[in-house]
Amino acid sequence: MAAVQKKKASKPSGPKTIDLIKKAIIALKEPKGSSGAAIKKQLAAQGVDVQKKNTIINKALKKGVADGVLKQVKGTGASGTFKIDTAKAQAAEKAKAKKAKAAQRKKETAAKAKAKKAAAKAKKAAAKKAKAKKPAAKKAAKKKTAKPKKAVKPKKAAKKPAKKPAAKKPAKKPAKKVAKKKPAAKK
Numbered sequence: 001m002a003a004v005q006k007k008k009a010s011k012p013s014g015p016k017t018i019d020l021i022k023k024a025i026i027a028l029k030e031p032k033g034s035s036g037a038a039i040k041k042q043l044a045a046q047g048v049d050v051q052k053k054n055t056i057i058n059k060a061l062k063k064g065v066a067d068g069v070l071k072q073v074k075g076t077g078a079s080g081t082f083k084i085d086t087a088k089a090q091a092a093e094k095a096k097a098k099k100a101k102a103a104q105r106k107k108e109t110a111a112k113a114k115a116k117k118a119a120a121k122a123k124k125a126a127a128k129k130a131k132a133k134k135p136a137a138k139k140a141a142k143k144k145t146a147k148p149k150k151a152v153k154p155k156k157a158a159k160k161p162a163k164k165p166a167a168k169k170p171a172k173k174p175a176k177k178v179a180k181k182k183p184a185a186k187k
């Protein structure tokens with residue numbers, strides 16, 4: 001049977017509620033501050049379903065005051081009058097931009113470090129591969145640089161001139177024997 005998959009709650013597309021509230025306060029242009037009811041009316045005019053998102057709007061108003069984006073002139077909680085705290089809002093925007101820049105820089109350095117490690121790893125692997133190939137390459141180089149063997153010439157059956165015997169030296173004549181005179185026989 002098919003398994004039932006749960007859908008994750010998707011983040012709403014569009015601007016954040018605090019941004020919508022800021023736009024509503026700016027549109028109202030009240031110098032002493034805009035009441036929570038007036039802000040909700042302005043949001044309804046912008047096309048926001050206020051009845052559905054009433055708790056979200058109230059939380060956004062409280063959070064805006066806590067973060068310093070909004071300044072509560074009168075009242076407590078989500079009721080009362082609210083103004084945009086321009087000095088704190090600008091500081092909050094700068095801090096937000098600074099954080100985003102730092103995060104981006106961190107990502108870039110991490111990516112560079114990762115690329116550097118990958119390049120070093122590839123270089124190491126290539127060196128290892130080349131080192132492994134060196135003995136084979138040396139053998140091949142030895143074969144190429146080794147003296148070529150002389151071609152074995154087939155022995156010819158051609159007649160070679162016979163060696164002449166060395167010239168005979170005249171043999172020494174035996175020394176002449178001098179005949180000794182025999183004493184004459186006595187008669």
